[in-house]
Amino acid sequence: MWLTNSSIGRKVIMSVTGIALILFLTFHGCMNVAAIFSKDAYNTICKLLGDNWYAVAATLGLAALVALHFIYAFILTMQNRKARGGSSYAVTDRPAKVEWASQNMFVLGIIVVLGLLLHLYNFWYNMMFAELAGIEGLAHHPADGYAWIVETFSCPVFTTLYIVWFIAIWFHLTHGFWSAMQTLGLSGKLWFCRWKVIGNAYVTLLMLLFVAVALYFAFCGEPEAAGKCAAGVCGAAGC
DSSP states (O other), rough: OHHSSSSHHHHHHHHHHHHHHHHHHHHHHHHHHHHOOOOHHHHHHHTSSSSOOHHHHHHHHHHHHHHHHHHHHHHHHHHOOOOOOOOSOOTTTTTTTGGGHHHHHHHHHHHHHHHHEEEEEEEIIIIIIHHHTTOOOSSOOTHHHHHHHHHHHTSHHHHHHHHHHHHHHHHHHHHHHHHHHHEEEEEEEHHHHHHHHHHHHHHHHHHHHHHHHHHHHHHHHHHHHHHHEEEEEEESSOO
């Protein structure tokens, strides 16, 4: 099958899965911002996305997208290095402003995956997985997403790690956005620059949503949680 056996097909899979993940991040970012304005609203969303069958199915689908994206990124990177004698993730007609991101997409991807594992530990494990597995004795109820956000970002170490993660995602997506449009044949001479501007603006606004939530709860979270973090006893999230 050309999608899996050819270089172009693999790039198409990378592009489609990448766009799907950007759409998910858009939903996730908008969902997180709700926590700034209303604890009850955010927890209502968390309850709807708990151990319900549709939420579990969506999580499995998301995991499949991430796996496909990373696997084909690895395959393409190895192919490019072999063909170019060590250079990685090369694309045609790339502008100088994205040269660094273009040359380090795989490294950025590794950082993104490591950040994802941290995020899964802090939230998915303590929330959806805890509900599915019937885990008891956690610091907060699995459906109390607001409490988990407060506890996580009351810890300066976690806040710093998340900010680094968001920056890596920004670099990864600002290159990946226009690159996906190019791979899918939607980027001619005229639209190449347009997609780049659109992608940079969209991804920047998207990542600012995540940064805003992290900084809000880092500096404006509940005093009790901040006190626990200062004492080194952040509960299940840790410090």
